Amino acid sequence: MSKIPCKVLVVDDEEDILMAGKLLLKQYFDVVVTTSDPYRIPGLLQEQTFDVVLLDMNYSTGATSSKEGFHWLKQILQLSPNITVILMTAYGDIELAVRALKEGASDFVLKPWQNEKLVAILKTACQNRDSVSKRSAEKAVRENTAYHYDGFIGVSAAMQRVYQTIDKVAATDANVLILGENGTGKEVAARALHKKSKRAGNVFEIVDLGAISTTLFESELFGHAKGAFTDAREERAGRLEAASGGTLFLDEIGNLSLALQAKLLTVLQSRQVIRLGTNKPRPIDIRLICATNMPLYDMVREGEFRQDLLYRINTVEIHLPPLRERREDIKLLADHFLKVYCQKYNRPDLHLNADTLRRLNDYHWPGNIRELDHAMERAVILCDGNELHPDDFYFAPSENGQHKQHVLESIHDNDYTLEALEKMMVQKALVKHSGNITHAAKELGITRTALYRRIEKHGL
Numbered sequence: 072m073s074k075i076p077c078k079v080l081v082v083d084d085e086e087d088i089l090m091a092g093k094l095l096l097k098q099y100f101d102v103v104v105t106t107s108d109p110y111r112i113p114g115l116l117q118e119q120t121f122d123v124v125l126l127d128m129n130y131s132t133g134a135t136s137s138k139e140g141f142h143w144l145k146q147i148l149q150l151s152p153n154i155t156v157i158l159m160t161a162y163g164d165i166e167l168a169v170r171a172l173k174e175g176a177s178d179f180v181l182k183p184w185q186n187e188k189l190v191a192i193l194k195t196a197c198q199n200r201d202s203v204s205k206r207s208a209e210k211a212v213r214e215n216t217a218y219h220y221d222g223f224i225g226v227s228a229a230m231q232r233v234y235q236t237i238d239k240v241a242a243t244d245a246n247v248l249i250l251g252e253n254g255t256g257k258e259v260a261a262r263a264l265h266k267k268s269k270r271a272g273n274v275f276e277i278v279d280l281g282a283i284s285t286t287l288f289e290s291e292l293f294g295h296a297k298g299a300f301t302d303a304r305e306e307r308a309g310r311l312e313a314a315s316g317g318t319l320f321l322d323e324i325g326n327l328s329l330a331l332q333a334k335l336l337t338v339l340q341s342r343q344v345i346r347l348g349t350n351k352p353r354p355i356d357i358r359l360i361c362a363t364n365m366p367l368y369d370m371v372r373e374g375e376f377r378q379d380l381l382y383r384i385n386t387v388e389i390h391l392p393p394l395r396e397r398r399e400d401i402k403l404l405a406d407h408f409l410k411v412y413c414q415k416y417n418r419p420d421l422h423l424n425a426d427t428l429r430r431l432n433d434y435h436w437p438g439n440i441r442e443l444d445h446a447m448e449r450a451v452i453l454c455d456g457n458e459l460h461p462d463d464f465y466f467a468p469s470e471n472g473q474h475k476q477h478v479l480e481s482i483h484d485n486d487y488t489l490e491a492l493e494k495m496m497v498q499k500a501l502v503k504h505s506g507n508i509t510h511a512a513k514e515l516g517i518t519r520t521a522l523y524r525r526i527e528k529h530g531l
């Protein structure tokens with residue numbers, strides 16, 4: 072029996088219910104993740120895109136009011152507005168069910184559940200999501216809406232949700248946190264927000280926090296007085312002051328050390344900066360957009376990111392889905408980049424054959440749109456004839472399977488620098504645990520965040 076391509080998250084405080092649910096549901100659905108801790112919900116929704124959440128209504132011992140369930144229902148719908156939530160409760164209460172549906176749940180299941188009934192409800196939920204997403208993609212192509220949206224190309228339901236959120240929040244001055252893997256378009260989203268905001272006529276200042284050294288952080292961001300340090304030959308305004316009146320885009324915010332997070336938070340709270348070597352506060356008027364590919368919620372739990380800073384920057388969150396989770400967009404993007412590079416390299420007759428398109432469609436695109444862009448440029452430059460074949464592209468091995476061979480080969484390289492050995496150890500741990508970050512980090516004796524940093528550093 073083939074499984075339904077649907078990701079289900081089950082949240083219940085009773086481990087035996089989770090176990091029973093997982094055993095049952097994984098026979099029918101592609102991915103079933105369980106957690107007994109509702110506080111993990113935001114982190115899990117950030118890490119992966121779920122289609123359906125099966126959510127218990129009561130968590131504290133003896134609780135029957137369902138208050139916690141409504142709280143988490145609201146949180147889930149805020150984080151993933153289009154997710155399907157099915158509520159579970161042991162208390163048959165028609166008023167509760169009606170309220171749940173009014174507040175955004177899609178259905179309601181009584182515990183103990185009947186297996187067939189639960190599976191049927193979840194199947195319907197997954198199928199409805201599938202057809203809604205397909206229909207909206209087809210409609211968008213037909214009407215040519217949402218195909219191009221301010222720098223974005225994409226008709227998938229996931230991207231249309233992103234466009235809608237940008238439309239809603241652009242005009243406000245709300246702080247926005249953009250989350251997504253490398254190359255998913257976080258900067259494109261930040262620019263679109265600025266362009267559609269009332270600050271559009273003013274500066275859009277980008278600060279890549281991953282690229283600023285700890286020593287230069289303060290002078291670069293807050294500015295400095297003449298003579299504040301050896302190289303400070305003249306007084307200079309920092310990037311925050313430069314952004315005043317416009318939008319400040321802080322990229323890679325997850326890379327900031329705890330000490331620098333504290334300094335940034337102080338400035339964001341007071342909305343004023345003091346240039347290094349002076350004591351005069353200067354007001355700044357900025358709209359703040361931050362972005363990261365790091366798991367900020369996990370980092371908060373592990374004490375690596377300040378919760379107060381997270382709450383300051385995440386008034387609205389935008390999640391950019393990885394390309395492999397919106398495959399409807401691959402052909403559109405491939406055609407777009409093909410057109411761009413055919414023009415650039417004067418190859419007007421080049422086209423993709425069906426086999427190539429299939430390979431592009433099936434590939435996991437770890438570097439997302441940036442990787443597709445570069446892959447197409449390289450293929451256009453290198454291909455002979457007028458047809459692009461799969462061989463014209465480089466498809467990196469996925470985390471499992473062929474990856475193993477790649478790692479083993481790298482062990483035999485005579486490169487014994489610490490960097491090379493570190494990279495190899497990280498690769499080995501990832502392969503051993505099939506890409507499971509928590510398990511790989513445990514094996515390596517480092518935190519998940521430290522592992523994410525190394526994965527990024529070594530381009531894995």
Ligand SMILES: Nc1ncnc2c1ncn2[C@@H]1O[C@H](COP(=O)(O)OP(=O)(O)OP(=O)(O)O)[C@@H](O)[C@H]1O
Pocket residue numbers: 222223224225251252253254255256257258259260364404440441444
């Ligand atoms: N939906 C899209 N349509 C067309 N081009 C896109 C789209 N998303 C991203 N791109 C292009 O892909 C490249 C990467 O995008 P961007 O720099 O915004 O990603 P990012 O998530 O900020 O990456 P990183 O985390 O590595 O900084 C850019 O060239 C951008 O123009």
